Amino acid sequence: MMMQYDIVIVGGGPAGLAAAVAAKESGCDSILILERDNELGGILNQCIHNGFGLHTFKEELTGPEYADRFIQQVKELQIEYKLNTMVMDISPERVVTAMNRDDGMFLITAKEVILAMGCRERPRGALNIPGYRPAGIFSAGTAQRLVNIEGWMPGKEVVILGSGDIGLIMARRMTLEGATVKLVAELMPYSGGLKRNIVQCLDDFDIPLKLSHTVVDIEGKEHITAVTIAQVDENCRPIKGTEERYTCDCLLLSCGLIPENELSTSAGVELSRVTGGPVVNESLETNIKGVFACGNVLHVHDLVDYVSEEAKKAGETAAKYVRGEITDNRGKTIAIRAESGVRYTVPTTLNPDAMDDLLTVRFRVGDVYKDAYVSVYFDGERVQHKKKRIIAPGEMEQVILQKKQIMQYPELSAITLKVEEV
Amino acid sequence: MEKRELICIGCPMGCRMTVEMDGGEVKSVSGYTCPRGKTYAEKEVTNPTRIVTSTVRVTGGGKERVSCKTASDIPKNKIAAVMAEINAVTVTAPIKIGDVLIENVGATGVDIVATANAG
Numbered sequence: 001m002m003m004q005y006d007i008v009i010v011g012g013g014p015a016g017l018a019a020a021v022a023a024k025e026s027g028c029d030s031i032l033i034l035e036r037d038n039e040l041g042g043i044l045n046q047c048i049h050n051g052f053g054l055h056t057f058k059e060e061l062t063g064p065e066y067a068d069r070f071i072q073q074v075k076e077l078q079i080e081y082k083l084n085t086m087v088m089d090i091s092p093e094r095v096v097t098a099m100n101r102d103d104g105m106f107l108i109t110a111k112e113v114i115l116a117m118g119c120r121e122r123p124r125g126a127l128n129i130p131g132y133r134p135a136g137i138f139s140a141g142t143a144q145r146l147v148n149i150e151g152w153m154p155g156k157e158v159v160i161l162g163s164g165d166i167g168l169i170m171a172r173r174m175t176l177e178g179a180t181v182k183l184v185a186e187l188m189p190y191s192g193g194l195k196r197n198i199v200q201c202l203d204d205f206d207i208p209l210k211l212s213h214t215v216v217d218i219e220g221k222e223h224i225t226a227v228t229i230a231q232v233d234e235n236c237r238p239i240k241g242t243e244e245r246y247t248c249d250c251l252l253l254s255c256g257l258i259p260e261n262e263l264s265t266s267a268g269v270e271l272s273r274v275t276g277g278p279v280v281n282e283s284l285e286t287n288i289k290g291v292f293a294c295g296n297v298l299h300v301h302d303l304v305d306y307v308s309e310e311a312k313k314a315g316e317t318a319a320k321y322v323r324g325e326i327t328d329n330r331g332k333t334i335a336i337r338a339e340s341g342v343r344y345t346v347p348t349t350l351n352p353d354a355m356d357d358l359l360t361v362r363f364r365v366g367d368v369y370k371d372a373y374v375s376v377y378f379d380g381e382r383v384q385h386k387k388k389r390i391i392a393p394g395e396m397e398q399v400i401l402q403k404k405q406i407m408q409y410p411e412l413s414a415i416t417l418k419v420e421e422v
Numbered sequence: 423m424e425k426r427e428l429i430c431i432g433c434p435m436g437c438r439m440t441v442e443m444d445g446g447e448v449k450s451v452s453g454y455t456c457p458r459g460k461t462y463a464e465k466e467v468t469n470p471t472r473i474v475t476s477t478v479r480v481t482g483g484g485k486e487r488v489s490c491k492t493a494s495d496i497p498k499n500k501i502a503a504v505m506a507e508i509n510a511v512t513v514t515a516p517i518k519i520g521d522v523l524i525e526n527v528g529a530t531g532v533d534i535v536a537t538a539n540a541g
Binding site: 045048049050060061062064065068147148149150151176177194195196198199200203204389390392394395 | 429430431432433434435436455472473474475476477479485486487489490491498501505509519537538539
């Protein structure tokens with residue numbers, strides 16, 4: 001069976017939904033969303049807490065409500081989607097191989113492919129925690145799914161390693177459902193989570209947050225019975241004599257998210273070593289022509305609003321390609337570089353002829369900076385210099401580039417983003 | 423004079439604020455760097471409120487749970503009572519976003535509403 005669509009979107013979470021809506025509204029009628037779960041909405045379905053959509057809808061929604069706003073649009077616009085469908089392969093020629101129980105294995109030829117597969121959690125195996133390998137150890141997001149979707153509790157006495165937002169949210173959630181969360185241990189000297197979550201998920205319930213601490217031992221042969229926590233030095237090495245033992249029947253890991261790019265790699269898409277996501281240009285197009293990326297598969301976001309905004313851009317550009325308004329935008333390319341404190345930028349190149357009037361460049365920093373400047377250089381000349389009270393690794397930042405301004409520099413070869421301290 | 427220490431939740435700065443209180447009345451707030459901090463501190467020490475989100479057991483919709491929330495914020499000290507009521511309820515599909523699942527939860531005057539569809 002061989003199907004044909006103008007745009008195939010891999011993933012029906014917030015990125016895939018927003019990309020589909022934007023592509024349809026830009027005039028493309030032949031769109032297919034492929035989703036492996038049994039409903040659209042992606043990870044938002046299990047994020048039942050509120051705080052989503054402040055930028056997009058000017059109100060605080062829960063995850064399922066935010067997803068539903070886009071799902072309704074997809075349905076009203078009669079955009080096609082297939083659920084319970086796993087994409088097995090994407091070829092560089094944009095032939096998508098997928099399978100499900102109804103259709104078996106099938107091929108789709110796509111004019112454009114939008115990658116919107118999201119990310120996954122760093123598992124225990126990638127964390128090198130010593131000790132036994134008993135049952136009762138979950139990633140925080142797995143626990144979130146078990147509690148909020150499947151309706152059962154992974155444990156009653158809980159220790160959480162990692163203070164990312166999912167870990168903090170789950171500390172509150174497990175407490176509300178009657179569990180005792182003994183502590184949250186964080187390897188770094190600062191939390192990667194939002195202040196609001198530290199106050200409302202930990203402080204509200206008197207859950208201690210131990211910074212510069214990690215798990216150095218796990219006990220229990222069948223099921224986890226205890227963990228040992230130790231303080232770490234400035235090189236993140238455990239300090240002898242600081243060990244404390246906590247009995248528990250559950251250890252949750254909230255230790256970072258990794259873009260899920262196995263399919264991208266099979267399509268020949270080049271990945272960034274910093275973000276783990278595709279290297280893209282101003283149109284969010286990868287090095288493979290007609291393959292776009294948006295959302296957490298491109299780089300891990302903290303706010304879904306920015307995912308929707310980014311995905312909209314990918315959908316609009318893909319639709320322009322379908323209409324033949326752009327055939328190849330690989331003309332003049334200006335590099336966008338991350339230096340001194342800026343860890344990465346998305347995108348990493350731009351073609352001034354292909355860019356819109358304004359281009360949002362998103363980035364993250366590698367450390368916490370107070371009263372520092374975010375600067376943009378056009379080759380050697382500083383063209384933006386903005387003071388920020390605080391810049392932190394956990395908060396995605398952005399600068400806006402103007403086409404009008406870039407056009408005044410015909411010889412421009414590189415745009416550089418830097419953090420400059422006073 | 424009673425002193426309360428707070429961390430502002432308004433932005434990543436996380437300003438450490440001190441509120442001086444006298445008989446339930448705010449006398450002074452210090453440590454904030456913008457007006458949002460002062461407003462937050464005053465509310466937090468006199469009338470702290472939260473939106474509670476959870477799930478309710480649902481039958482007949484092919485799902486185990488349907489997510490829900492308090493339709494507006496409730497007093498912080500009512501959270502446990504609200505959770506107890508949420509966990510005692512089973513609803514029947516179909517459920518639509520916004521449907522009232524529990525009226526006047528924990529005598530707060532606030533309803534529990536569905537935040538997802540089921541069935």
